[in-house]
Structures are given as structure tokens and as C-alpha cells.
Amino acid sequence: MRLPLMLFAVVSTLLSSATGERLLMSSSLNACQQDSSFKASLFNVVYTPSNNTANVQMVATSSIEGKVVFDLAISAYGYQFLRQTLNxxxxxxPGLCPMVAGKIPFGFTLNVGEEASRQIPGIAYNIPDLDAKVKVFVNLTSTGESVACVEADISNGKTVDLFGVKWATAIIAGLALISSAVVNGLGNPNAAAHVAANSLALFGYFQAQAILGLTGVSLPPIVQAWAMDFQWSMGIIRVEFMQTLFTWYQRATGGTPAAIFDSLTTVSVQVAKRALKRAAPVTESGMNLFTRSLAMMPASIIQPAGKLFKRGNITTGSGSFLVYGIQRVAFRSKIETTNLFMTGLAFFYFFVLFTVLVVIILKTVFDLCAKKGWIGPEKFLEFRNGWLTVLKGILFRIVLIGFPQICILCFWEFTQADSPAEIVLAAVFSAGMIATLTWGACKVIRIARRSIAMHRNPAYILFSDPQTLNKWGFLYIQFRASAYYFIAPVLCYTVIKAMLVSFGQNNGTAQAIGFVLVEAAALIAASFGAPLIVVGTVGVVLFVLNAAFSLILLLMVIISTTVTFFRKNPDARYQIMADDRASFMKSQTQLNTTTELDALAATARGDKTGYKHPLDLDEDNHSSAPGKPVSGGVTQAQDSAVSSIA
Structure with missing residues (x-):
């Protein structure tokens, strides 16, 4: 990549500002004090500095009667740069002098003075996902009493949430994963392992960024937008016909789909960036959102409620709706909140089916090419001979990659109860994936213990048997051989983190504390930490640092993958691991030759039982003549002891 993806996003927004019209806008108005006498369910304001006018469209409910003045304050990133009183x-x-009680829909164009316009810093029109707000106190002219307070977040229409960045990151991550499989099929397992480790690290980093955006913790606007660039890694991708299908499925299985995008011109939606301590659950099918509303809602004005939120968005006293956390991601992705679970689940399922079809097609094509002589007989030999084992390993890898996604969405579905059928799907998928990976982790530990008992080295069987390596290698190849068991705490870490995200949506403080503890434990255990959850101006720093880190990971994956394809001997590029794994890695053809020689030797010795491969790890018991050593010098008694340990 010539430029960092996210820095390129910033540059593109800055360049677009030179040609596009500069503006500031807001799309929801929130009360900022208790018992506010002025509330707005719809609020749209667009200010254009070219003609110094602000177009206002608002539907407000007021209990104020009499003449008032507006005490206005505008701030950005916590710095107040404009304070003015308006009469x-x-x-x-119209409609504001004097103010009258009732529901008042009105629209007008407000002329902004040159002096006020000059006080707006020019950078406010260029920074993407601007973190700025305007607060207005409504004071009675007669007494000076403050009878209402409203505030709105301001946007300049620029964002780092760009489709180009999403496509670029998805394509690079996908090609890296595919390239590792191709390199392995060409007979270079060491190089394939390194490429796979780099690509999985990149994919895991993308998922960590996406999970950050799913939390109910306070997030600055630029961090929210940054996290949206990676939601594809969680299967949150909007496809129009799929949304229609999911709505039909939910209705057919006893659920009530939300219609949150039907009335965008009548009700505003506030995308919360502040942590929520209390909120009232509302179950309505006619919830409505307004795009690009980035308003905050202080916890003090939200109606108190209970525990976990049932399906539906939060309503405020003004009649607007509030989305945050997972619902915020659904809203910004233009996905109905009741369709989010099925969207993520469906993309995971389709990806599994697509992978199976690709492997079957490749097996057929390679066999045909070898039969016709179009490729050498040794090309992709390991894949052609053991394609079922390879397919199982690939499916296990997909399960591991999709594990955070499925856990978060399934656990969250338990709190939403969109329909009985979807609850069943959530239970089946979450339990199935947890059981599958737990069984795989236990299998790896058993194999490693057997290897230690037989050869005093866990790496021997883990890396010498191609079936074990192809089927279970994804669970341990990224760790050193002596840390073969580390996949177990990694799985526990993922489940705990998913539970924090899914069940802690209504308590940002507890969720943040939980994340700090979990990430601290992960940092201590593996010298690895997740991005910090921050607010304020630190959000810009977080964005820049993560953009730079993304660039480093992307360049590492691209360079290592490219070099691997163009080197004559890719395995020679990588240093031999200190755990001797490389000395145990052999090609399938080498192992077949060794097996044939061992079988011939067994026949020459007169063994009636013949030769049996000692690494048939799908069976717990191996047999040979009493007291006779099998290959590798391990007696039957030793093998029985190993079986009992496993």
C-alpha cells in the first residue's frame, strides 16, 4: 500500500473539502437538564459559511410561555470557542417570540453574523468526525430563570468510515489467508505457518477494533467511525435482499421486526457517545432513526429502568430514540436492530459453505490436471491425497476466526429475544462452536502429552504428523511448542470478552472495568493488549496510533506473502524455531516413503502383525507384538502408558 489506509481516508476528506461546500450540521436535539420545558423530537440544522445562513427544521414540544433569550455556547474537543446571547x-x-405551550412544528432560515462566523475555527470544517457540540440555555426574560437546556452534536459531513477502506482491508486479509493455504499446498509448511500467523494477527486486530465499536462504553465520534471500518470482520455487512429475507424469517417465526428506517423525517435518533447508567427499554415496531445524528445523551435525563435491555431502542423524554453499543453499530450500518444477529450469523454460514465448495472444486481440478499431465505429479500432492483432512483443518480455522463474532452476537441475541427460532439458532451455534473448539484444545493437549511421554518433546508428534498438523495445527502453530496448551486460555479470554460486550451493554462503567481487567490479564499472560477505551481528544490519538499500527500489519502481511511466492525456497527465509518444530515437519511423500521402508523391514523381521503407523492419533490405543518396539523405539507398554496419560 502506498499510503496508510486510514491516513489516506483523512487525506481524502481533507482534499474533498477543497472542492465540496463547507458546512456544519446537526440532526438531533437533546435535553441537558432535568425537567426541561423544551424538547424536540425532530431537529435538523445545516449551516453553510459561504452565505452565513443556517436552515432549521424542528418539531418541538414546549411548556414555556412568554418571552425568552437563548444563552448559546459552542465547544469542540472540550474547548469552548463561542459564547453568545440571542434574542x-x-x-x-417565528413561533419563538413569544413562546407558546404545545407541539410546534416550524422551519426557518437564520442569518449568522460575520463576527460570529469568524469565531468558528477553519479546522472545524476539515477534521473528520468532528467532536463538537452546541448547548443552549433558554432563560425567561422577566426573571432570568433557566427553564430549559438543549444541546446538539455538530458534524461537518466528513468521516473516516469509508467503503474504500473496508473493501481494501477485507481484500488484503482474505488474500493473506488464501495465500497461506496455497503456500502450504505447494509443500512449504514452514513458510505457510509464518504467513498464516501474520494474516491471523492482522485479522484478529481488525476484529479487536470492531469489538471496540460494539461496546457500550463512551467513545468519541472518530473512534466510532474508525471501528465501523472493521465491522465486516464480525459479519456485519448490509445486503438489501438479505435484510428483506431476515425480516420475513423473523416475522414467520413469531417475532416482531423493527421498522426503524421507515419514518426518518419525523423522529430523530441520538447516537450516544456517553456511558449510560440508566435507561428505559421501549419495545416498539415503529422506531425511527435519522442518519448521521451524533448527539450525546447525558445519563441524568434518561428515565431509570431495569436490568438487561429487551429488544427495542431507548426512548428519551422528548420522544427521540437513543442507540448505543451494538445497536449503534446496527444503525450506522443501516441494518435493522432486529436483523443484526441474523446478518452476522448468515455471513458466517455462507462463508463456511463457500469454503467447502472451493476445496471440493480445487481437489477435482488438481486431480484432473495431474491426470492430463498439465501439472507435475508432485504438485499439490499432499492436498490431493489428504484433502479431507485439509478441509477439516480449514473448517476448524474458520470456526476459530469466527468465534468472537458468533459468541458476541449469540450472547446478545439471548438479551434481545427477536424470535424463538433465533434464540434456538443462537444457542445451537454458540454451544456448538464452544464445544468444537474445547474438544480441539483438549485433543491438542492429549497429543502433546503423548508426544512428551513418547519422545520427551511436545513438538515431535505435533509437527511431524501431517494429519495432526493439517487438522489441529491452527490451535497451536502460532505458539512455541512448549506452550501448546495456550489455546485454552485464549478461548476463555474470547468467551469472557464476548460476555462483557453482550451482557454489559447497559453499564458502560462496569464494561470498561471488565475490559481493563481482562486485557491486563491477557497482557500479563501473552504480552498482548487490546486498544484502550478512551474519550475526548485522546480519541484522535487513538485513531492515529491505530492507523499507523494497521499500516505496519498490512505491510508485514503484504511483504511476507509476496516474498514467499517469489522465492525459490520459501522455507529458507524463516529462522528455524528453537523448539525444533522444523526438524519434525516432513512432506507427505517423505512420510509415505518412510512408511513403506518400515513396512518392508517389518516383513523381513517376520512380524505377523505388520507395520502400523504410530501416529494414528484418532485412535487412543496402538497395537504391536508384545515387547516389540514400534517405529521410533517405543514399546507396547510405553504406548499403553501414553494412552492412559492421554
Whole structure:
């Protein structure tokens, strides 16, 4: 990549500002004090500095009667740069001089003075995902009493949430995963292991960024947008016909789909960036959102509620709706909140089916090419001979990659109860994946213990048997051989983190504390930490640091993959691991030759039982003549002891 993907996103937004019209806008108005006498369910304001006008469209409910003045304050990243008092009577604002009680829909164009316009810093029009807000106190002219307080977040229409970045990161991660499989099929397991480790690290980093955006913790606007660039790694991808299908499925299975995008012109939606301590659950099928609303909702004005939130968005006293955490991601992805679970689940399922079809097609094509003489007989020989084992290993890898996604979405579905059928799907998929990976981790530990008992080295069987390596290698190849068991704490870490994200949506403080503890434990155990959950101006720092780190990972994957394909001997590029795994890695053809020689030797010795491969690890018991050593010098008694240990 010539430029960092995310820095390129910033540059593109800065360049677009030179040609596009500069503007500031807001799309929801929130009350900022208890018992506010002025509330708005719809609020749209667009300010254009080219003509110094602000177009206002609002539907407000007011209990204020009489003349008032507006005390206005505008701030960005915590810095207040404009404070002004406005008199609606002097400005001839219709419906506001004097104010009357009732529901008042009105729209008008407000002329902004040159002096006020000059106080707006030019950088406010260029920084993507601007973190700025305007707060207005409504004071009675007669007494000076503050009878209402409203505030709105301001956006300049620029964002780092770009489709180009999503496609680029997805394509690079996908090609890296595919290249590791191709290199392994060409007979270079050491190089394939390194490429796979790099690509999985990149994919895991993308998922960590996506999970950050799914939390209910306070996030600055630029961090929310940054996390949206990686939600594809969690299967959160909007496809129009799939949304229609999921809505039908939910309705057919006893659920009530939300219709949250039907009335965008009548009700605003506030995308919360502040942590919520209390909120009221509302179950409505007619919830409505307004795109690009980035308003915050202080916890003090949200109606108190109970425990875990049932399906539905949170309503405020003004009639607007509030989304945060997982629902915030669904809203920004233009996916109905009741369709989010099925969207992520369906993409995982389709990816599994697609992978199976690709492997079957490749097996057929390679066999045909070898039969016709179009490729050498040794090309992709290991894949052609053991394609079923390879397929099982690939499926296990997919399960491991999709494990965070499925855990979070399934656990969250338990709190939403979109329909009985979806709850069953969540239970089946979550339990199935946890059981599968737990069984795989136990299998690896048993194999390693057997290898230690037989050869005093866990790496011997783990890396010398191609069936074990192809089927279970994804669980341990990224660790040193002596840390073969580390997949178990990794799985526990993933489950705990998923539970924090899914069940802690309504308590950002507890969720943040839980994340700190979990990540601290992971850092101590593996010298690895996840991105910090921060607010304020630190959000810009987080964005820049993560953009740089993404660039490093992307370049590592691209360079290592490219060099691997163009080197004559890719395995020679990588240093031999200190755990001697490379000395145990052999090709399938070498193992077949050794097996034939061992069988011939057994016949010459007159063994009636013949030769049996000692690494048939799908069976717990191996047999040979009493007291006779099998290959590798291990007696039957020793093998029985190993079986009992395993």
C-alpha cells in the first residue's frame, strides 16, 4: 500500500473539502437538564459559511410561555470557542417570540453574523468526525430563570468510515489467508505457518477494533467511525435482499421486526457517545432513526429502568430514540436492530459453505490436471491425497476466526429475544462452536502429552504428523511448542470478552472495568493488549496510533506473502524455531516413503502383525507384538502408558 489506509481516508476528506461546500450540521436535539420545558423530537440544522445562513427544521414540544433569550455556547474537543446571547424577538424568529405551550412544528432560515462566523475555527470544517457540540440555555426574560437546556452534536459531513477502506482491508486479509493455504499446498509448511500467523494477527486486530465499536462504553465520534471500518470482520455487512429475507424469517417465526428506517423525517435518533447508567427499554415496531445524528445523551435525563435491555431502542423524554453499543453499530450500518444477529450469523454460514465448495472444486481440478499431465505429479500432492483432512483443518480455522463474532452476537441475541427460532439458532451455534473448539484444545493437549511421554518433546508428534498438523495445527502453530496448551486460555479470554460486550451493554462503567481487567490479564499472560477505551481528544490519538499500527500489519502481511511466492525456497527465509518444530515437519511423500521402508523391514523381521503407523492419533490405543518396539523405539507398554496419560 502506498499510503496508510486510514491516513489516506483523512487525506481524502481533507482534499474533498477543497472542492465540496463547507458546512456544519446537526440532526438531533437533546435535553441537558432535568425537567426541561423544551424538547424536540425532530431537529435538523445545516449551516453553510459561504452565505452565513443556517436552515432549521424542528418539531418541538414546549411548556414555556412568554418571552425568552437563548444563552448559546459552542465547544469542540472540550474547548469552548463561542459564547453568545440571542434574542428571538430581535431576530424575528417565528413561533419563538413569544413562546407558546404545545407541539410546534416550524422551519426557518437564520442569518449568522460575520463576527460570529469568524469565531468558528477553519479546522472545524476539515477534521473528520468532528467532536463538537452546541448547548443552549433558554432563560425567561422577566426573571432570568433557566427553564430549559438543549444541546446538539455538530458534524461537518466528513468521516473516516469509508467503503474504500473496508473493501481494501477485507481484500488484503482474505488474500493473506488464501495465500497461506496455497503456500502450504505447494509443500512449504514452514513458510505457510509464518504467513498464516501474520494474516491471523492482522485479522484478529481488525476484529479487536470492531469489538471496540460494539461496546457500550463512551467513545468519541472518530473512534466510532474508525471501528465501523472493521465491522465486516464480525459479519456485519448490509445486503438489501438479505435484510428483506431476515425480516420475513423473523416475522414467520413469531417475532416482531423493527421498522426503524421507515419514518426518518419525523423522529430523530441520538447516537450516544456517553456511558449510560440508566435507561428505559421501549419495545416498539415503529422506531425511527435519522442518519448521521451524533448527539450525546447525558445519563441524568434518561428515565431509570431495569436490568438487561429487551429488544427495542431507548426512548428519551422528548420522544427521540437513543442507540448505543451494538445497536449503534446496527444503525450506522443501516441494518435493522432486529436483523443484526441474523446478518452476522448468515455471513458466517455462507462463508463456511463457500469454503467447502472451493476445496471440493480445487481437489477435482488438481486431480484432473495431474491426470492430463498439465501439472507435475508432485504438485499439490499432499492436498490431493489428504484433502479431507485439509478441509477439516480449514473448517476448524474458520470456526476459530469466527468465534468472537458468533459468541458476541449469540450472547446478545439471548438479551434481545427477536424470535424463538433465533434464540434456538443462537444457542445451537454458540454451544456448538464452544464445544468444537474445547474438544480441539483438549485433543491438542492429549497429543502433546503423548508426544512428551513418547519422545520427551511436545513438538515431535505435533509437527511431524501431517494429519495432526493439517487438522489441529491452527490451535497451536502460532505458539512455541512448549506452550501448546495456550489455546485454552485464549478461548476463555474470547468467551469472557464476548460476555462483557453482550451482557454489559447497559453499564458502560462496569464494561470498561471488565475490559481493563481482562486485557491486563491477557497482557500479563501473552504480552498482548487490546486498544484502550478512551474519550475526548485522546480519541484522535487513538485513531492515529491505530492507523499507523494497521499500516505496519498490512505491510508485514503484504511483504511476507509476496516474498514467499517469489522465492525459490520459501522455507529458507524463516529462522528455524528453537523448539525444533522444523526438524519434525516432513512432506507427505517423505512420510509415505518412510512408511513403506518400515513396512518392508517389518516383513523381513517376520512380524505377523505388520507395520502400523504410530501416529494414528484418532485412535487412543496402538497395537504391536508384545515387547516389540514400534517405529521410533517405543514399546507396547510405553504406548499403553501414553494412552492412559492421554
Amino acid at each position: 428571538p424577538c430581535e431576530m424575528n424568529l
